[in-house]
Amino acid sequence: MKKIKVGIIGSGFSALAHVEALRRLPDIEVVAISSRNKEKVDKIAAEFHIRQAYADPHELIHDPHVEVVHNCTPNHLHYEFNRDTLLAGKHLLSEKPLGMNSKQTKELVELSNKSPVVSGVCFNYRHFPLVRQLRDEIHSNKHGGVYHVHGGYLQDWCLYDTDYSWRMEQEKNGPSRAMADIGSHWCDITQYILGKRIVEVLADLKTVHNVRKKTKNQVSTFEKGDMFETQDVPINTEDYGSVLIRFEDGVQGVFMVSQVAAGRKNHLFLEIATEHLSFSWKQEEPNKLWLGKRNRANQELVRDPNLLSVEASQLTHVPAGHQEGWPDGLKNLMIDFYGTIKGEVKNPSFATFQDGHQIVLLIEAILRSHRNKQWVKVDNKRMDSEILLGELH
Incomplete structure (x- = not known):
């Protein structure tokens, strides 16, 4: 059986949870992992018998052996690595949020819609x-x-x-x-x-x-x-x-x-x-x-x-x-996502990039509501790069 080759970007809790979930699937192999903390990622690669450890995530994205990328980095890195993975033509599963604001997430939705690859967001409680x-x-x-x-x-x-x-x-x-x-x-x-x-x-x-x-x-x-x-x-x-x-x-x-x-x-x-x-x-x-x-x-x-x-x-x-509990729900997400890649799942239930974009719009509406002290509509046409860093009040 040909195994699907996977690369994980990140070395924290989410990244290790993804590695462990994928190791429970018989036809998936994690072949690369990356982190800017090279000492840490080398240790993880040795512990889990992962072939390649990268300090530069872009090297992982462009590794010809990697077919699917899991983005498990801190939030501010999601947009960049998600964008570059889609442009590289690799399947992509991203931790949430999809990007730092709805301008970024709208662009990622548009990229994913133009691409034949499977892309999803890790809202694991659905599963x-x-x-x-x-x-x-x-x-x-x-x-x-x-x-x-x-x-x-x-x-x-x-x-x-x-x-x-x-x-x-x-x-x-x-x-x-x-x-x-x-x-x-x-x-x-x-x-x-x-x-x-x-x-x-x-x-x-x-x-x-x-x-x-x-x-x-x-x-x-x-x-x-x-x-x-x-x-x-x-x-x-x-x-x-x-x-x-x-x-x-x-x-x-x-x-x-x-x-x-x-x-x-x-x-x-x-x-x-x-x-x-x-x-x-x-x-x-x-x-x-x-x-x-x-x-x-x-x-x-x-x-x-x-x-x-x-x-x-x-x-x-x-x-x-x-x-059964949290690790099994994450495993179910992986089964759903990879079943879609293989063409075995026709009606997947994992969160799409459009779902991830809508959640970012919703969070931005919540912030506007708090600041304006009034009801706010979730505007799917709005690109709220105007949700600026600063005070809540």
Whole structure:
């Protein structure tokens, strides 16, 4: 069997998660990895038996053996490497955001539309079995129309003023942090389940720590900074926020995101109220789907392939009672993406570049809403390079 040859740009958490997910697929081989930290990337290549380690990502992109590129770099590098990969005619899977602003992402959409390659964005939460089951339940029309939605995404890794990473720096991360980093996941999964776009937002954002302590040698997002010499750095991106939303068919909702919620590690949750049932799903308990009822006992559907829709059951890999979680959702994304490359998947469910562009437009609308203190429409024709680095208020 001929294996598809893959190159990974990046050496952080996301890059290693991609490497591990791809190693679980029988017909994929990671043949190259790159990072500007040559010592680190050499170590990773040796550990995972990857043939080639590059200090220059462009060498990886133009390596004739590499057929598919995974862009797992910090946000400010996404546009450049995504653009160059598409121009090189390589298949591309990018971590989100697709670019730093909608001007960049619009250009990438146009490039991808002109290219025969497969391109996608890594919104991995779409690919949990019970997320697909929830989507199928909503689209079955058995439960009546959707009344409203609510939920959020809560973490605590930014709780203290000594918590610091490159994500605190607008030049590397972009003008939004909590909303763009984790709020984008909530918006994508909700739009995917409902099959509807969010078209209008009313946002209220907050920066808890206007000054954070940056260590002089800290490099990892989740590395603590309270044991090193620090310097004070002003912070202009949000630590949390709440957003009222309206969908294109008039359905309303609200969500909250926070990176300063003590005890919450990766609490992505969603509840959808329909005419006859309410549905609730949590990422930290991914093998359960709660079904709420008015005049009968509530139920809990577990991840059992025999109880799920055909499409949802295809996302399970072990029998009922054996737990599957975050790494398996990422594996399902890879199966979907590479099945599309091979022509085996005709109706892929991974997020497209158009989806990634729409999410950037949505985040920009949230920032405008907060600054203007009013409802703002998500304008798909707007190219908001005007969302400038600066103060939230």
